[in-house]
Each structure stands twice: as C-alpha cells, then as structure tokens.
Amino acid sequence: MQTIYKDVLIIGAGLAGERAAAEAAGAGLTAVCLSIVPARRSHSAAAMGGMQAALANSVMGEGDSTDVHFADTVKGSDWGCDQEVARLFADTAPVEMRRLCDWGVPWNRVVPGKSKYFKGGKQFDKEEKEEKRGLITARNFGGTAKWRTCYVSDGTGHSVLYTMDNRCAQLGVEVHDKVEAIALIQDGETCYGAIARSLRTGELIAYVSKATMVASGGFGKIYKASTNAVICDGGVHGAVLDTGVVPLGNMEAVQFHPTGIVPTDILVTEGCRGDGGTLLDVNEERFMHIYEPDKAELASRDVVARWMTYHMREGKGVKSPYGEHLWLDIRHLGEKHITGKLREVYEICTSFLGVDPIHQLIPVRPTQHYSMGGVRTNKDGAAYGLKGLFAAGEASCWDMHGFNRLGGNSLAETVVAGGIVGRKIVEFLETYECSIPTAAISQTAAKQQQRISDIISGKNGNENVYRIREAMQDALDKGAHVFRTEEGLTKCVTTLQETLQRARKVGLQTDGCGASPELSAALKIEGQVKLALCVAYGALQRKESRGSHNREDYPARNDRDWLTRTLAYWKNPDDDLPTLKYEDATPSYEIPPGDRGYGKMQIISADSKEDS
Numbered sequence: 001m002q003t004i005y006k007d008v009l010i011i012g013a014g015l016a017g018e019r020a021a022a023e024a025a026g027a028g029l030t031a032v033c034l035s036i037v038p039a040r041r042s043h044s045a046a047a048m049g050g051m052q053a054a055l056a057n058s059v060m061g062e063g064d065s066t067d068v069h070f071a072d073t074v075k076g077s078d079w080g081c082d083q084e085v086a087r088l089f090a091d092t093a094p095v096e097m098r099r100l101c102d103w104g105v106p107w108n109r110v111v112p113g114k115s116k117y118f119k120g121g122k123q124f125d126k127e128e129k130e131e132k133r134g135l136i137t138a139r140n141f142g143g144t145a146k147w148r149t150c151y152v153s154d155g156t157g158h159s160v161l162y163t164m165d166n167r168c169a170q171l172g173v174e175v176h177d178k179v180e181a182i183a184l185i186q187d188g189e190t191c192y193g194a195i196a197r198s199l200r201t202g203e204l205i206a207y208v209s210k211a212t213m214v215a216s217g218g219f220g221k222i223y224k225a226s227t228n229a230v231i232c233d234g235g236v237h238g239a240v241l242d243t244g245v246v247p248l249g250n251m252e253a254v255q256f257h258p259t260g261i262v263p264t265d266i267l268v269t270e271g272c273r274g275d276g277g278t279l280l281d282v283n284e285e286r287f288m289h290i291y292e293p294d295k296a297e298l299a300s301r302d303v304v305a306r307w308m309t310y311h312m313r314e315g316k317g318v319k320s321p322y323g324e325h326l327w328l329d330i331r332h333l334g335e336k337h338i339t340g341k342l343r344e345v346y347e348i349c350t351s352f353l354g355v356d357p358i359h360q361l362i363p364v365r366p367t368q369h370y371s372m373g374g375v376r377t378n379k380d381g382a383a384y385g386l387k388g389l390f391a392a393g394e395a396s397c398w399d400m401h402g403f404n405r406l407g408g409n410s411l412a413e414t415v416v417a418g419g420i421v422g423r424k425i426v427e428f429l430e431t432y433e434c435s436i437p438t439a440a441i442s443q444t445a446a447k448q449q450q451r452i453s454d455i456i457s458g459k460n461g462n463e464n465v466y467r468i469r470e471a472m473q474d475a476l477d478k479g480a481h482v483f484r485t486e487e488g489l490t491k492c493v494t495t496l497q498e499t500l501q502r503a504r505k506v507g508l509q510t511d512g513c514g515a516s517p518e519l520s521a522a523l524k525i526e527g528q529v530k531l532a533l534c535v536a537y538g539a540l541q542r543k544e545s546r547g548s549h550n551r552e553d554y555p556a557r558n559d560r561d562w563l564t565r566t567l568a569y570w571k572n573p574d575d576d577l578p579t580l581k582y583e584d585a586t587p588s589y590e591i592p593p594g595d596r597g598y599g600k601m602q603i604i605s606a607d608s609k610e611d612s
Contacts, residue, residue, distance in 0.1 A: 001445055002205050006030045006174075008425060009193050009209035011181045011236050014042035015157070015411070016393025017215030018164045018173070019418025020425065025171035027426040032174040034196055034207065036231045039165050039175045043217050043229045044414060047157030048269035048344055050139060050149035051415070052408035053093035057110055057135040059128050060117075064146035066090045071591060073409060076143045076300050077402025078547035078557060079593040080253070080565070083586045085379050085400045089409075092416045097136060097150050100415065104163045107136040108151055108341075118276020118332060120289060120296050139341075140274040141407040143300035143598070149408040154269050154344045157411060164415070179205065182523055183239050184212070184389070185444045191389035192436050194239070195448050197523070202514050204449060206441050210434045211425045214240060214375050214383075214391040215418070222532050223368040224473035227260050227267035236395065238527015240375050241534075245385035247567035247581070249376035249397030251531070252538035255404060255548045256482050258304040260367025263322035264352050267369065268345045268362060270407040272330050273297045275341065279308065280327040280361065281316040295598045302404040302548040303599035305366035309482045312365070320363065327361040334358075366482055370394065370410060372401045372548070373535070376567055381421030384567075388434070390425055392417040399565060402585065403547025455522050456512040461505025465522045468506060471499045472532050480536045485552050489540040496536055497576045500529045534568040534578045541580060542566065545601065556602040559593045563606060 008024040010017040013035035024031040035042060056064040070090040074081060101107055110132040116123050119140075128137075141149045152159040168175070178199040185192040185208065193208040219234025220226035240246050258279070259268045273279075278286050279297055289296040291307045299307075308326055311317070317324030330338060330345070335358045338346050342357075349355045349362055375391035376384045377398055383389040392398065393414045400413060454460055479492025503526040512519040544558035545551050563585050568578040593606060 001203070003441065004032070004205060004207050006032045006207065006209045007429060008211050008213065009207045010034070010213045010215055011194060012042070012215035012217060012393070012395065013039035013175050013177070014044035014215060014217055014393065015161055015164055015414035016395070016418040017213065018168045019415045020213055020215065020392060020422030021173040022164070022167050022171055023419060023422025023426060025168070025173045029426065029429065032176060032207065034179045034181055035175060035177045036180050036199065038177045040162060042161060043232055044161045044411070045158045046229060046267070047411045048154040048267070049141065049271040049274065050151030050156045050408050051093070051097060051160070051412035052141065052144070052148050052406065053097040053150055053412060054090065054148050055094055055097065055136055055138065055150065056146070057132050058137045058147055059126050060140065060147035061138050064148050066094070068145050069093070069148060072144050073400060073406060074591050075596045076404055076406040076409070078404055078596060079559070079563065080250070080402025080546055080585055082379065082399045083588060083590050085398055087590060088379060088420065089400045089413060089416050092420065093412050096412070096416050096419060100160060100163065101136065103167050105160050106152055108153065110135045110137045121276070121278045121286060121332060139271060140298065141270055142273065142295070142298040142304065143406045149274065151271065153340065154271050154342050160415070180520065181236055181239060183444055183448050184243055185440055186243055186386055187437065187440050188245060189387060191386040192440060195444050197520070199515050199520065202516060202519070204445055206445055208436055208441060210429055210432060211388050211390060213421065213425065214389070214395045215393050216395045218371040218394040219531055220368050220371060222472060222528050222535070223476050225260065225265050225477065226368040227257055227265055228368070233524060234528050234531045235524040237374065237531055238524060241527060241530055241570045242573070243386060244569065244571055246383050246389065247376045247385065247569045248534055249373055249399060250403065250566050251373035251534035251568050252542055252549050252566060253372035253403045253547060254368060254480070254535060255301055255370040255372060256305040256366040257301055257369030258308055258366055259328055259364040260369070261348070261353060262320065262325040262363040262365055265367050266348055266352060267367070268328065268348060268364065269342070270301070272328060272342060272345060275337065276333055277328055277330040280329050281311060282318045283316070284327065284361070287311050287316065292598055299598040300404055300406060302550070305482055306550055308366055318363065323365070325363045325365040328364045329361055330357050331359060370405060372403060372405055373397055380424040381417065382424070390421055392421040403549055452512070452519065452523070455506060455519065456508055458507035460507070462507035463502045463505045464509065465506050465518065465525050468499060468502050468525055469521070469528070471502070472496065472529050475499065476532055476536065480539055483550055483552050484539055486540070489536055492536045493533065493540055496529060496533045500526065500533065500576055503529045530570055530578070537577055538566045538568055538580060556604050558604040559606040560604050560608050563593065
C-alpha cells in the first residue's frame with residue numbers, strides 16, 4: 001500500500017477545500033486535496049446565482065453594511081446560527097470578494113446610467129451612479145434587505161472555482177482526483193489523515209498528515225429528489241460519524257430549494273427570482289404575494305418552499321406524469337437578459353426540458369438542495385472530538401446558517417470559511433508537535449481492506465446496495481421532507497432502522513475488481529443510512545418549527561425549550577440510532593431572538609412560562 005505524507009490533507013477540492021489549501025501552501029506547507037472528480041468538476045461549479053458580501057456599490061445596495069448582512073443572516077437562520085460565526089462571516093466577505101477579483105474572477109460590474117429591473121412581475125427604473133462605474137455590482141436575493149449578491153452572470157461558481165484552481169496550481173497545491181476517502185486514521189483523540197481508495201485501480205492509499213480537513217460538500221443524495229450532483233453522497237460524513245467521537249451538528253436542518261426543475265431536479269438559480277421572475281400556479285396566477293405581501297417570491301427559501309407546497313396541497317398545483325409542480329415565469333425579463341445574465345438557466349431549460357424560457361414557463365417544485373448540518377466545528381473550523389481534524393464549507397456545521405441559509409451565503413461561505421480555517425490550520429501547525437503512530441495507519445488500512453473483502457465475498461449477506469439506497473430515499477421523501485409530523489417521522493425512523501440492518505448485509509452483483517462503482521456504493525451505504533437516521537431522528541426529537549425544520553404538529557418556534565443545536569454521535573458501530581446531545585445555539589447574542597419579518601409563525605419566547 002502506498003503511503004503519502006503531507007502537512008495538510010484536504011478531503012475535497014471544491015471552493016472551501018482549495019481556498020484552505022491556498023492558505024496552507026502560501027504559508028510554505030505541503031498540501032494535497034483529494035477529489036472524487038477532477039477539481040474543476042467539483043460541485044462548487046454548479047452554483048449559479050452569486051456570493052453575498054456587503055459592498056454597497058450598486059444603487060439598490062446603498063446603505064448596506066456588514067451589520068445589515070449580519071442581521072439578515074441571523075434572521076435567515078431563524079436564530080439558529082452561531083452569531084459569533086455569522087459576524088465573522090459578514091465582516092470578512094467583502095474582503096474575500098475583492099481578493100477573488102484580484103485573483104481573476106470576472107465579476108459583473110456597475111454600468112452607470114438608467115436601467116430597468118423587475119419585482120413581482122412589475123417593471124421599475126433605477127439609475128446607477130457614474131462614480132461607481134466598474135465596481136463590483138450586485139443582484140437581489142431572497143431574505144435580504146439590500147442587493148448584495150456579487151455574481152458572474154449565472155455561472156458564478158464555475159468562474160470562481162476555475163480561478164481558485166488556477167491559484168492553487170500557482171502555489172503548488174497537489175490535487176489527487178479519482179480518489180475517495182473511506183476512513184479517517186485516528187486513535188480516538190487525534191486524527192492523522194485518511195485511508196483512501198483509488199477509483200481508477202481500486203487500490204488503497206494511506207494519506208498521512210498533521211492536519212486533516214473535511215471539505216467534501218453536502219450529502220443531498222441521501223434524498224431521491226435533490227439538486228445535488230451524484231458525488232454529494234455523504235461518504236466522508238459517514239467516515240467521520242464512524243469515529244464515534246466526532247458529532248454532526250443540526251442534521252435535521254435540510255433546505256429545500258423552491259426551484260428544482262421537473263422532472264430532472266436540476267436547480268435553476270434564485271437569480272431568476274432575484275432578477276424579477278415570479279411563481280405561478282395551475283391557473284398561471286401569482287400567489288406568493290398572498291402569503292408574503294412584503295417579500296413575496298423573495299422571502300427566504302424555507303418560507304417560499306413551504307408556501308409552494310401548501311399551495312399545491314390546496315389544489316393549485318399543475319398535474320404531470322412526474323407529480324405536481326408549479327411554474328416559474330421569467331418571460332418578461334426578455335431575451336437579452338435571459339440569454340445573458342441567466343444564460344445557464346436558458347441552456348438547462350432548452351437542453352434538459354425542451355422548454356424555451358424566453359417564451360415558455362419553467363416547471364418547478366421544492367427539491368432538496370442544501371444541508372445546514374455537517375461536521376460540528378468551533379469558530380476556528382476545528383472539529384469536536386479529534387485534535388487535528390478540521391472542516392469547512394457545506395461539509396461542516398460551522399454554524400453560520402442555523403436552520404436556514406440565505407441564497408448566496410453558502411457560496412460566499414466556501415471562500416470565507418476556507419480562508420479563515422486555512423489560516424487557523426497554519427497557526428495550529430506552527431506550534432503542533434505530532435508523533436504519528438504507524439500502527440494506527442496499518443490497523444485502519446487492514447480494517448478497510450477486510451471490509452472490502454467481506455463485501456466482495458458476500459460474507460455478511462447479499463443485499464442489493466441500490467435497492468437499499470432506494471428504500472432509504474423513499475423513507476426520507478415520505479417522512480422528512482418540507483412538512484414533518486410525529487407519525488411520519490416515527491415511521492421514517494423505523495423504516496430506516498430496518499434499512500440499516502439490510503445495509504450491514506450488503507453484497508455485490510459484480511466481482512468488485514478495479515474501479516467498481518458498485519463496490520464504491522456498497523462501502524458508503526451503511527454510512528448514508530446512518531446520516532439519514534441522524535436527519536430523521538433529530539427531526540423527530542425536535543418538537544418545534546424553526547427555519548427549514550417544519551413540524552406541523554409543533555408549528556411554533558420554541559425559543560424557551562429549543563434554542564439549541566443538535567449534536568448527533570454514533571457511539572457504537574452496532575447502534576441503530578444516533579446518540580443525540582444538545583448545546584446552546586450561540587455563546588452570545590448580538591441580536592436577541594425576534595420576528596424574522598417574513599414567514600408567519602407563532603413564537604414561544606425564551607422567557608415564556610406557558611405550556612407549548
């Protein structure tokens with residue numbers, strides 16, 4: 001078995017991972033990023049709409065500040081975020097956007113003069129100032145008081161990722177693609193790297209490091225209908241959970257994006273609604289202004305997704321062979337805007353749907369999109385439970401999003417958190433003396449090799465991995481979706497417990513030799529079902545509604561009993577449920593819990609003495 005030694009191992013080569021790698025390499029450390037796919041195919045490239053940062057360059061962003069951005073983020077989280085982290089993020093984001101500009105990101109710029117924009121389907125005028133000519137401009141996004149989303153048409157993630165990959169190449173960062181981490185090397189106290197499997201040859205490789213960072217993105221593919229790419233399957237989260245000592249935070253907080261297209265579940269950016277697109281029902285009539293008179297289509301994602309689902313329940317959905325949906329209308333934006341600032345939306349609709357959005361409506365419905373939960377870290381990005389382990393980006397619960405994240409905040413978080421955590425890793429290694437036990441490396445590798453041999457030989461059984469995955473996804477779709485109830489979640493948890501027993505008996509239909517996608521899926525399936533149980537069981541136990549977690553049987557946000565963050569551990573390998581613990585949502589409150597200003601909800605205040 002090949003063994004590779006580096007100062008810093010980063011699992012993931014998307015924006016968070018490469019941004020941290022750039023910090024490490026810039027400080028003279030050796031860094032390697034592992035990636036299932038070539039770095040420029042990482043899921044960060046799929047992000048279209050933009051990155052939030054309070055630059056206040058555009059006329060519609062005047063009066064914006066990091067204070068306003070911070071307040072929007074806290075309200076968007078439904079007071080579930082760590083306010084220290086949200087403040088750190090809001091203050092750092094403008095610096096990071098300008099740094100990306102210096103590195104080569106071709107941001108859209110302010111063009112002086114009069115222009116038109118749309119809101120709620122109606123046309124308005126605005127005039128950009130001459131003194132702002134050429135500065136980074138912004139578009140509108142949901143849940144924000146000002147226009148602050150910096151963008152590159154609707155290919156922001158693509159442009160920023162290519163720029164970041166170039167930067168890493170300049171600094172000598174190694175990217176090992178077609179390599180998948182399957183276990184962390186650790187002794188219960190310290191992390192020493194990871195055992196990975198080559199997706200080209202099937203061979204195991206030991207990556208040994210002083211510091212290890214998880215930046216593998218989300219785990220949305222535990223749901224059937226998800227905007228996530230197939231690589232966002234939670235494989236690394238499963239490996240982290242298997243340590244028994246590192247918790248995953250707020251796993252019940254799962255965001256459903258309002259505009260996943262039907263039937264492919266590919267995302268069309270929030271930029272469509274930010275630029276003035278509207279949602280229509282079966283009668284081709286707007287409805288969001290009825291439920292949210294102020295924000296309408298630009299309320300936060302959790303609120304829009306709930307009202308869309310509610311509206312379909314009221315019989316206003318469009319029937320189709322693929323289930324009910326609603327319509328997204330961007331026709332009034334015009335051909336120039338759609339083929340310019342929304343060109344990827346145009347290409348997705350024409351290529352995957354056969355729909356021309358210049359003249360036709362786009363079929364959409366709420367679709368799993370983002371995971372607020374992930375590897376629980378402190379504000380420096382250091383994971384709970386294991387020294388030398390860090391996390392950033394969607395893979396982490398850093399926790400600036402709480403129970404709902406605002407559009408544009410996650411893509412900005414990748415580079416903001418990547419930079420902050422990267423610098424903290426450099427500081428950590430300046431004084432860190434690490435004695436790496438070779439026994440831990442060989443024992444972890446031997447255990448993984450035995451696990452592979454058992455699956456290939458069918459020692460534990462011959463359950464079909466794809467049928468197990470389908471059962472897991474069906475359970476989540478039925479019980480842990482936009483709306484949740486005691487009955488639905490209880491059934492979901494019971495089904496997932498049964499599915500977990502099946503996952504422990506998985507075998508192969510093929511010989512498992514070489515690259516073997518089936519073996520790759522089989523190695524992850526038990527961890528995926530455990531993640532699903534963390535989501536469903538956490539949701540069952542949280543008896544309130546907060547952000548994207550909506551309990552129909554507990555409709556109030558309960559600040560008295562549930563102003564907490566869930567920590568999910570998998571203490572023993574044979575357990576069939578996670579062990580849940582809770583901690584305060586934030587160590588301090590710059591903004592006390594209050595009303596978000598959108599999303600009609602009863603609130604049980606922290607000092608309430610009434611029964612919930």
